[in-house]
Structure formats: structure tokens, C-alpha cells
Amino acid sequence: TVASKARIFLLVAQDADVVVALTEAERLGAVGRGFAYLVADSTSTQLSSAPLAPANVNELAAGFLRMQATVPPNPREAALQEMWSQLAGTGEAAELALEYPILELPDDAFDTPFPNAGALFYDAVIALALACNASLHDDGALGQGSEIMANLVTTQFDGASGRVAFDESNGDRLLATVTIGLQNFVLDDDGGLIEVSVGTWTLGSGVQLDRAIIWPGLTTDIPNDGANCGP
Known part of the structure; x- marks a missing residue:
């Protein structure tokens, strides 16, 4: 830089x-x-x-x-972690694997620590479900992909990962969230x-x-090799 x-x-x-x-x-x-x-x-x-x-x-x-x-600490994420821990050792993962083999779920899935991105995955599923629900027609048929996408980018809710909202121009999650x-x-x-x-x-x-970054060379000095990389 x-x-x-x-x-x-x-x-x-x-x-x-x-x-x-x-x-x-x-x-x-x-x-x-x-x-x-x-x-x-x-x-x-x-x-x-x-x-x-x-x-x-x-x-x-x-x-x-x-x-x-x-994910910053919040009550919804804490509740999700608690639910995960309660499933440990219950055999629930094995039952889900039998019922939904496409998931390829390990028998001990809930015995492992709650994933770092678990709340993000959880909210992603909810967002897609809400978009699909909004895309249902009166005859029960599900709308085309473009309709689902249009409903997805306008979906907003408070989830386990915080406020969920999307940039309608590209579908990315809003940086503000x-x-x-x-x-x-x-x-x-x-x-x-x-x-x-x-x-x-x-x-x-x-x-x-929260603490000093240790940079390559085991130093806290911000990297500066003296070179001028240009704009």
C-alpha cells in the first residue's frame, strides 16, 4: 500500500x-x-x-x-448455542441422518463445538425459507428463481447473527449488518x-x-519494507 x-x-x-x-x-x-x-x-x-x-x-x-x-454476543445466538449443546449425546444427529440422508450428517455432529459461523448458516436458511414462502403462488406452486431472489434481497429480520438485510443491487448482506x-x-x-x-x-x-497484532517477523511494528509500490 x-x-x-x-x-x-x-x-x-x-x-x-x-x-x-x-x-x-x-x-x-x-x-x-x-x-x-x-x-x-x-x-x-x-x-x-x-x-x-x-x-x-x-x-x-x-x-x-x-x-x-x-457474530457479536446476542441472546438469539446464545439460545442457538444452548439448543446445540442440549442435542449433544442424544443420538439426534443419527436419526436426522437416517431421515435425511442427503445431509450426509455425521452421527456425532452435535457432539462437536458449535461452529463459529453457525449463526450465519442458521440465518441463511431462515432467509431462504422466508423468500420461498413469499414466492408461493395461490395454487401452491413455487415461483421461479428470479422471483425467489427478488424476495430474498428484500427480506429483513433480526436473527441469531444480528440484523439480517441485503443489498438489493447484488444480493450481498448489507455491510452495515x-x-x-x-x-x-x-x-x-x-x-x-x-x-x-x-x-x-x-x-x-x-x-x-483489542490487542496488538503480531506481524511477520514476530514484530508489532506495522509492515513497512521501504518500497514504493505506487498507487
């Missing part, structure tokens, strides 16, 4: 591909101070388990940043790679940091 003169890389890849990219980046001198790496949900903190991972892969990945939609969590890959005391929350971004407040 012009302001910080940082070299920023975006990685949308599985762990094995990230390892290959990091190995080549190290060879080219494109790691450490002055660089920033943004990764997608497809990249985990288990890079050391990937094939061909170098011994220093955790050090290379320390300082990665991940941005993902997150979205909270983006900022996650930082850091080293633990044993040299393992872990992910910690460092703050959030909202349209109204911008970036709000």
Missing part, C-alpha cells in the same frame, strides 16, 4: 498449497518484516502437519491475519501455531483492536 509501503499477499488455499507458497516465498526473501499475509478460512494453524512442511513453517506463518464474518473478526496467527509457548482474536471491523466503527 502507499501509506505503509507494505507488501501484502492474499492466500486463498489449503494448507498443503500454503506450505508450498511459503517455502518459495522464503527462498525469494518475501517473508518476515515488511510483509503482510492475509489468509482465508481454508488455511488452518496445522500447517506443520501438511506434506513437505519445512521445520520452520510455524515461524513463517506467525503473523498471518485472517478476516472472517463473526456485518461484523468482521480479525484473527492473528501467533506462536504459543511451545512453538506451536495458534489463532487469537485481535479485534473487529464494522462499517460504523472501522477497525477496533
Whole structure:
């Protein structure tokens, strides 16, 4: 960027591909101070388990940043988590798998922790259901896809993930209803790679940091390699 003169890389890849990219980046001198790496949900903190991972892969990945939609604490999301926990150990997942095999639901699905994006998935299903209901004709027939889409983008409700509303021009969720969590890959005391929350971004407040970001090179200094990348 012009302001910080940082070299920023975006990685949308599985762990094995990230390892290959990091190995080549190290060879080219494109790691450490002055660089920033943004990764997608497809990249985990288990890079050391990937094939061909170098011994220093955790050090290379320390300082990665991940941005993902997150859900601020709210009563609806808390109730959804409580309902999920009550289903643990009940065998309900196995019964659902038999009744709806298309779901390919593991028998122990509810025994795992509530997914980070669980409230978003839950509200997505509700939004689609409301749009389909609004697209039903008097004879019981469901409208065409364009009609469902038109009803979907005008759907609004207070869900488990907060206020749900869409941009009618493209169908994206309105940024004003979205909270983006900022996650930082850091080293633990044993040299393992872990992910910690460092703050959030909202349209109204911008970036709000709860703790200092650890950047590549294990520094809290904002990346600046001295290069002028131009506009």
C-alpha cells in the first residue's frame, strides 16, 4: 500500500498449497518484516502437519491475519448455542441422518463445538425459507428463481447473527449488518501455531483492536519494507 509501503499477499488455499507458497516465498526473501499475509478460512494453524512442511513453517506463518464474518454476543445466538449443546449425546444427529440422508450428517455432529459461523448458516436458511414462502403462488406452486431472489434481497429480520438485510443491487448482506473478526496467527509457548482474536471491523466503527497484532517477523511494528509500490 502507499501509506505503509507494505507488501501484502492474499492466500486463498489449503494448507498443503500454503506450505508450498511459503517455502518459495522464503527462498525469494518475501517473508518476515515488511510483509503482510492475509489468509482465508481454508488455511488452518496445522500447517506443520501438511506434506513437505519445512521445520520452520510455524515461524513463517506467525503473523498471518485472517478476516472472517463473526457474530457479536446476542441472546438469539446464545439460545442457538444452548439448543446445540442440549442435542449433544442424544443420538439426534443419527436419526436426522437416517431421515435425511442427503445431509450426509455425521452421527456425532452435535457432539462437536458449535461452529463459529453457525449463526450465519442458521440465518441463511431462515432467509431462504422466508423468500420461498413469499414466492408461493395461490395454487401452491413455487415461483421461479428470479422471483425467489427478488424476495430474498428484500427480506429483513433480526436473527441469531444480528440484523439480517441485503443489498438489493447484488444480493450481498448489507455491510452495515456485518461484523468482521480479525484473527492473528501467533506462536504459543511451545512453538506451536495458534489463532487469537485481535479485534473487529464494522462499517460504523472501522477497525477496533483489542490487542496488538503480531506481524511477520514476530514484530508489532506495522509492515513497512521501504518500497514504493505506487498507487
